[in-house]
Amino acid sequence: METNTYIESGILELYVYGLLNETENKEVNQMAKNNKEINDEIIAIEKAIINLSTSFSPFLSADNFEKIKSKLEIKHGKVIDIKPKNNWLTYTGWAAAILLLAGVGYQYNQMNETNTQIVTISGEKSKLQEAVVNLELKNKQSESTLAVIRDNKNTVVNLAGQTVDPNASAKVYWNKETQVVYIDAAGLPEPPEGMVYQVWALKLNPLTPTSIGLLENFTADAQKVFEVSKTGDAEAFGITLEPTGGSLTPTMGQLYTLGKV
CATH class of the missing domain: 1.10.10 (Arc Repressor Mutant, subunit A)
Incomplete structure (x- = not known):
């Protein structure tokens, strides 16, 4: 100057x-x-x-x-x-x-x-600078979400609503090579206060559920796309509503969605 x-x-x-x-x-x-x-x-x-x-x-x-x-x-x-x-x-x-x-x-x-x-x-x-930074972060999140959804190596598993909420739905994007799992939970209702959605990878015979993560900060996440723990041998996926912190075993009376691979 x-x-x-x-x-x-x-x-x-x-x-x-x-x-x-x-x-x-x-x-x-x-x-x-x-x-x-x-x-x-x-x-x-x-x-x-x-x-x-x-x-x-x-x-x-x-x-x-x-x-x-x-x-x-x-x-x-x-x-x-x-x-x-x-x-x-x-x-x-x-x-x-x-x-x-x-x-x-x-x-x-x-x-x-x-x-x-x-x-x-x-x-x-x-x-204005703060707004620009926030917008850039949202754009990066959107790009990451699109990359997950558009990955041709993903196996897409549709999870249908169950008795507790027949209108509920979700999608699993599972890359069997890397074992990375993403959950699109946009079809789930907002969880009540003190409750959290928990994702389970299931073996069907005998029925063996393994927790692969919680969908925390559900309300704050506008995309409703969550990365959970990796899994390599799931035969089905289910999502239950559990107390904050999750449960050791799924509460079947609160099973919101379920789908076979």
């Missing part, structure tokens, strides 16, 4: 007012060390603020004035009062001073408004 552009950006005023964060303060300090124009501009801003504050300093009170006057009379004799001349030059000077003060006040208010706008824009920028 060019020096003039950097100076006109308003960041130096924010630096002098102490409105920058630690990282931005370090950046301005480094710029001031490396660039004399920027350092001079910071000094000029500080002087302007000091002059402005000085112009509002309190006047000498009447009591203090009388005390000083009495001491001077004792030491040096009577102090002669000098009355100012009421001429047009005096009024013109006061008018000019008032106009100058009003102009400084206006510029100060404008600068405050600009600083507020800068802070607001910075906050909106941070929110």
